[in-house]
Amino acid sequence: MRLAVVGKGGAGKSVVAGTMARVLARQGERVLALDSDLLPGLTLSLGLGADPALAPMGEAAEKDENGRWRLKPGIGPARAVQRFAIDAPDGIRLLQAGKTPREGLEPIMGSFNAYYRVVHRLGDVKSFESWTMLGDLPAGPRHIAFDWAPFARTYVVVVQPTAQSALAGRRVARIVRMREGLKAVYIANRVTGKADVTHVERLVGERVIAALPADDGVAEAERLGLAPIDHAPDSPAVAEVERLVATLANL
Amino acid sequence: MKIAVAGKGGAGKTTVSGTVARAFARAGHEVLALDADANPMLGVSLGVGPERTELLLGVRQGLETGEVEHEPTIEGMVERFGADAPDGVRLVVASRIDNDSPGCQCCGVSPDQLLRELEGGDRRTVICDLEAGLGTLARLEPGNADAVLVVANPSAKALEVARRAIEIAEDKTEVIVLANRVRDHADLDAIRAVLGDRELIVIPEDPSIARADRDGLAPIDLDEDSPGVTAVVALVDRLAGAPVPA
Numbered sequence: 001m002r003l004a005v006v007g008k009g010g011a012g013k014s015v016v017a018g019t020m021a022r023v024l025a026r027q028g029e030r031v032l033a034l035d036s037d038l039l040p041g042l043t044l045s046l047g048l049g050a051d052p053a054l055a056p057m058g059e060a061a062e063k064d065e066n067g068r069w070r071l072k073p074g075i076g077p078a079r080a081v082q083r084f085a086i087d088a089p090d091g092i093r094l095l096q097a098g099k100t101p102r103e104g105l106e107p108i109m110g111s112f113n114a115y116y117r118v119v120h121r122l123g124d125v126k127s128f129e130s131w132t133m134l135g136d137l138p139a140g141p142r143h144i145a146f147d148w149a150p151f152a153r154t155y156v157v158v159v160q161p162t163a164q165s166a167l168a169g170r171r172v173a174r175i176v177r178m179r180e181g182l183k184a185v186y187i188a189n190r191v192t193g194k195a196d197v198t199h200v201e202r203l204v205g206e207r208v209i210a211a212l213p214a215d216d217g218v219a220e221a222e223r224l225g226l227a228p229i230d231h232a233p234d235s236p237a238v239a240e241v242e243r244l245v246a247t248l249a250n251l
Numbered sequence: 252m253k254i255a256v257a258g259k260g261g262a263g264k265t266t267v268s269g270t271v272a273r274a275f276a277r278a279g280h281e282v283l284a285l286d287a288d289a290n291p292m293l294g295v296s297l298g299v300g301p302e303r304t305e306l307l308l309g310v311r312q313g314l315e316t317g318e319v320e321h322e323p324t325i326e327g328m329v330e331r332f333g334a335d336a337p338d339g340v341r342l343v344v345a346s347r348i349d350n351d352s353p354g355c356q357c358c359g360v361s362p363d364q365l366l367r368e369l370e371g372g373d374r375r376t377v378i379c380d381l382e383a384g385l386g387t388l389a390r391l392e393p394g395n396a397d398a399v400l401v402v403a404n405p406s407a408k409a410l411e412v413a414r415r416a417i418e419i420a421e422d423k424t425e426v427i428v429l430a431n432r433v434r435d436h437a438d439l440d441a442i443r444a445v446l447g448d449r450e451l452i453v454i455p456e457d458p459s460i461a462r463a464d465r466d467g468l469a470p471i472d473l474d475e476d477s478p479g480v481t482a483v484v485a486l487v488d489r490l491a492g493a494p495v496p497a
Contacts, residue, residue, distance in 0.1 A: 008290065009260005009383040014408070039259065039384050040411050050411050102418050104389035139260035139383040140290035141348040163301045163467025164265065164292045171290060171349060178351045199465070223441060225407025 001132045004152035008168030009139030011158040012189040017136035018045025019241045022229045025090035029132045035096040036148045037138040046088045047227030056098050057084045061110035069113035077121040122151050144175050154183045161196040166203030190214040210244040212237045253371035258402035259412035260383030263431040268380035269296025273471045274487035276338035281375040283341050287362035288382040289348040297336040298469030311346035311360045325368045367395050388419045398425040405438040410445040432456045454482045
């Protein structure tokens, strides 16, 4: 599968992406998780904590004679994943663009550029053909429009039952569907009943393929910065993610 | 005065920004609400409604499509592309990314530039709702904003973003931290454990604000006396000083 998880900030993208990755990995898939968010999120939901030992991709990049970033000679996508991806639970490999440090964006520009080039060449690697790739994108439309997840064929748009979340979901789905061959599917998150699902479906104008219930276990995992699948493995929301994964596999 | 509002997506930036803008306007200020998010939503929490918010043209896109013939001034852009919101607030959307070829972001008018060049001063109060994350804050220069409101709700991710936002902003301007959607002492303790022992403006969990968010209304229109709105208005009274006589 080739997936990207998108939506408004706070809609639950990282929780969905992190839990989907863990579920898929436990089913025996080789999972490459791809994190282009400059803010922490996915690492927590995968169960790595806020600041795992990072392998920033800065070393993969250099500037050419015109001052433009490029990958260093000899570093292709396979090598980059081997060297710069880190291990996450259940055998997941995680590649990250980098996180904004105190000094601003300047120190991570090399890493950021290397990541962008590598994700655009993941399709060249034969040995990745059988892998599941799952991207967690930052809030909003920016990374979709600028093609930060070129590996993705299906975009999972996460919407919670609020007007702003639905508006954002509609906007990102519209951009995804401007590209040929790409699918966008909606899921509802943090619903407290059928009325919330209907509310989301009315606001986005179509059916959702899954609805994750508001769930105390997941909420507590969020508060503590833990992976929902570790902290609340039997919660209804995790069960719904398992159903979602099955649905996506049959799309 | 110029105030920027920052935080993780979903922490409540836009809801706070809209309510702060309306409260300043009700205190007698001339208010310019600048939506600096590429996913602009400020119209919703200002009370313009989701449908009209969706129709607002970004300044950047307006200029690109030739809506203005001559070299525009900043004030000219506000005049041309601004929309009226309740209580006399003027709303300006800096830029919206709404297609799959949005063009080079280094060229043309940027949200950063509008925040930098718009004049606050005695004449007017600018409330700027930033894009989720730390990008704009990282590029902020001293003098671009008189204060940054950092909005955090009690989740590990939002607090981590808030911690970084404070670190980045406090060298450049005054930082005021808003603890949003606080239910109890445990929430406050969780926030203090990450952000330390600094002053927090506490905005309690508020069913009326939750309903406004659900239905796409301005919280201040749904119930101006709800606990959350009251907390925001109290902050604005402090920032605005004495109410300006009509």
